[in-house]
Amino acid sequence: MESEEDINQSAEQNKEAKTESKQKQEPKEEQKKEQKEEKEKKGQGKDEKERQQKPQLKFLSSEWYNKNYKLLLAIVVLLFLASLAYLFIFYAQHGDFMYKDVSLTGGTIITVYEKDVKLEEVKAFLEDKLGQEVLVRGLEDITTQKTVGFITETTADADAAKEALEEYLGYELTNENSSVEFSGSTLAKNFYNQLLVAMAIAFVFMAIVVFMIFRTFIPSITVVFAAAADIICALAILNLMGFRISAAGIAAFLMLIGYSVDTDTMLNTKVIKRRGEGTLNSRIKASFKTGIVMTLTALAAVLVGYFIAQASVLKEIFLVLSCGLFVDIITTWLGNASIIKWYCEKKKIS
Secondary structure: OOOHHHHHHHHHHHHHHHHHHHHEEEHHHHHHHHHHHHHHHHHHHHHHHHHHHOOOOOOOOOOHHHHHHHHHHHHHHHHHHHHHHHHHHHHHOOOOEEEEEEHHOOEEEEEEEEEEOOOHHHHHHHHHHOOOOOOOEEEEEEOOOOEEEEEEEEEOHHHHHHHHHHHHHHOOOOOOOEEEEOOOOHHHHHHHHHHHHHHHHHHHHHHHHHHHHHOOOOHHHHHHHHHHHHHHHHHHHHHHOEEOOOHHHHHOOOOOOOOHHHHHHHHHHHHOOOOOOOOOHHHHHHHHHHHHOOOOOOOHHHHHHHOOOOHHHHHHHHHHHHHHHHHHHHHHHHHHHHHOOOOOOEEEEO
C-alpha cells in the first residue's frame, strides 16, 4: 500500500503534466485561430474584388433607372432646345417656320395627263423658264399604280406656268388633257393664318382640360410640354427632310396633339392617382408597357398607310404622324416619365 505522501506526490506530478500539455496546446490553437482569420480576410477581399468586377447596376433595371432618370430627362430637354433653335434659325433664313406648298403660299397647280415625260427634265425646264423653284411629282392610278400624268406646283402666274408647259410638251393644254388651279397669295396667307389660329385654340383648350383633370401644376405642365415638344421636334425633322407642308399637314399636327395627350395622361393618372398599385417604379413600368403598345400600334398603322397610299394628301398626313409618334416615344418615356418620377420623389408619393 502506497503511503498518503506518495499519492499526493503522484497527483501533483499528474497536475503538472496536464498543465504543461495545456500550455503546449494553447499556441497551436492560437495559430489555428490566426490562420482562420487570415483565410476569412482573404475570402472577403476576393468577394469584394468579384463585386467590383461585376456590373453594379443592370441596364434598365429599377436601380439603374433610379440613378439615371435625370440624365434621360436632360436628353429630352437638349433635343427640344436643339429643335427650337433650328426652327428659329430656319425662320431667320426663310421668313417662316416651315416649307409651305402652294395651298398655303398661293400659286398655280397644273395637272397634266401625259405619261411619257421625265419629271427631272420638266422640273429643270420650268425652273429655267420661270426663274423660280418648281415642284414636280408623278400622278399614279390608285388601282393599277401606273403613271398617268404629273403635277407641277409653282408660285408663278397661271398663264406663265401654262405657256412654259405648253412649250415643253409641244401642244396646247386643254380641259381634256390637263387641269389648272390657281390661288392668290392673299387668300392663301389668310387661310394659313386661320389654320394656325385654329391650332393654337385647340392647344389652349387641351391645356385647360388637362389642368382641370390633374389640378396641380407639374403633372399638368408635363402633358402640355410633351405635346409641344412632339410638334416642334416633328416640324424640325420635316424641315430637315425638305418636306413641304399643306393644309393637310396642319390637320395632321392637330391629330398629333391628341395622340400625345393620350399617352401622357395615361402615364400621369396611373403614377399619381393610383398610388396603392405597387411601387413608383412598378407603376411607371406598367404605364410604359401599355403606352408603348398604343404608340407602336399607331406608328405601324400610319407607316403602312404611308407606303400604300397613292394620294399625296394621305401620304403627307401619314408622314407627319409618323414623325410625331416617333418623337412622342422619346418625349413621353424619357422626358415626361422622368419629370413625374422626380415630382413624386419630392412630394414623397410612393
